[in-house]
Amino acid sequence: MKNESRGLTWFSYITMIAFSLFCLIPFVLLISASFTDQEEIIAHGYSFIPRDFSIDAYTYLLDRGSDIARAYGITIFVTVVGTAASVAISALLAYPLSRSVTPHRTLIMFLVFFTMLFHGGLVPSYLVYTQLFHVKNTIFALIIPGLLMNGFYVMMMRTFFQSTIPPALVEAAQIDGAGEFRTLWNVVLPLSTPVMATIGLFSCIMYWNDWQLGMIYITDPKLFSIQNLLNRIMQDIQFINTNMSSQAADVSQNMPTDSVKMAIAVIGVLPILIAYPFFQKYFIKGIMVGAVKG
Numbered sequence: 293m294k295n296e297s298r299g300l301t302w303f304s305y306i307t308m309i310a311f312s313l314f315c316l317i318p319f320v321l322l323i324s325a326s327f328t329d330q331e332e333i334i335a336h337g338y339s340f341i342p343r344d345f346s347i348d349a350y351t352y353l354l355d356r357g358s359d360i361a362r363a364y365g366i367t368i369f370v371t372v373v374g375t376a377a378s379v380a381i382s383a384l385l386a387y388p389l390s391r392s393v394t395p396h397r398t399l400i401m402f403l404v405f406f407t408m409l410f411h412g413g414l415v416p417s418y419l420v421y422t423q424l425f426h427v428k429n430t431i432f433a434l435i436i437p438g439l440l441m442n443g444f445y446v447m448m449m450r451t452f453f454q455s456t457i458p459p460a461l462v463e464a465a466q467i468d469g470a471g472e473f474r475t476l477w478n479v480v481l482p483l484s485t486p487v488m489a490t491i492g493l494f495s496c497i498m499y500w501n502d503w504q505l506g507m508i509y510i511t512d513p514k515l516f517s518i519q520n521l522l523n524r525i526m527q528d529i530q531f532i533n534t535n536m537s538s539q540a541a542d543v544s545q546n547m548p549t550d551s552v553k554m555a556i557a558v559i560g561v562l563p564i565l566i567a568y569p570f571f572q573k574y575f576i577k578g579i580m581v582g583a584v585k586g
Contacts, residue, residue: 319565326350326554333550349551353559356525360559362514363521370434370517371499377439378495379488386449387476390457401450408443418508433509434517438499445491452487453480493568500564522556 317340325338329346336343353360388394389401411417417437427433457480465475481488506520516524529549 319561322554322557326551326558328551330549330551346551349555352552353525353555356521359513359516359521360518363516363518366431366434366515367500367518370431371496374435374438374499375492375495377435378442378445379492381439382442382445382449382491383476383481383484383488386446387453387472387480389446389450390453391462404443404446406443408447414508421509428509429512429515431515434499434502434505434515437505437509438495438502442495445494449484449487449491452484456487457483496567497564501560519560522560526553526556 320340321338324340324342325333326349327345327347328339328342329344330348332342332344332346385404389397389404391397394400421433421437422428425432425436427436461479462475465479470478501519502517503519503523506515506517507523510516510520513521513524529552
C-alpha cells in the first residue's frame, strides 16, 4: 500500500509538471519570438531560443513611449477603480440575497440570473451608455459597462455567504446592536477574503484585457487603454505593409511585423502574470465555493 501510494504521488507530480509545461511553453515561445529578428522569423519560423537576437520590436514600441505610458496609466486606473467598484457592488447585492429575511429575494435572484442568460445586444447597450449615461469619450466608458452588471459574480458571492458565514454569527452581531451595513462591513466581509479576492482577480483580468469597450465608446486617442493602443499600433503596421509604395518597399520589409506582434502580447500580458501569484492562494479557496460542505 505504501509503495502504491508513493507511486500515485509521483504520477500526480509528473502529470502536474507536464500540464504546467504545456501552459508555460507558449509564453516562452512568445517572449523568444519578440526578441528574434524579423528576417530570421520569416526564414526559419519561431524558435524557443532566438537564432538572431534583436530588440527592434521593443525599440519600435518605445518610439511611442509617451503614448504607451499614458495608456498604461489609463489601464491601471480603470483596472483598480473598476475592480474595486465591481467587488463592492457584487457584495452589496449578494449579501441581501444571502439573507432569508430579504423581501422579494426570489424575484431579485431571478432577475440577476436572467442577465446571465440573455443580453439586450450591442445597439441597445450603445444607446443607453451614450444617450442616457453620456459616457462616450470619457474614462467612465471603460468602467461603467463592466459594472452593470455581472450576475455570475453576484451568484458566486451569494453562495459563499450562504455556505460559509454562519447565520448565528450574523444574528449575534445584530443582537449586539449592529445594523445590516455594520454586520456586512465588520463581520461578513472580513471572513470573505477568498471569494472577494477571486472575484477581484476575475474583474482585474477582465478590465486589463478589455479592448471592446474602448473600440465602441472611445475615439479620442488620449483615452486609449493599453489594449486599444497596442491594437492601433498593430493596425498601423498592417496598413503600412499593405499600402507601401514601391519606393518604400525596403522599409516595409525591414519593419519587425511579426516580432512586434509578440512584443505587444508580452507588454499586454506581463503585468497580469506578475500579479497572479499574489492572488493564487485566495483564488484556489474562492473557486472551490460550494464544492465542499462542512
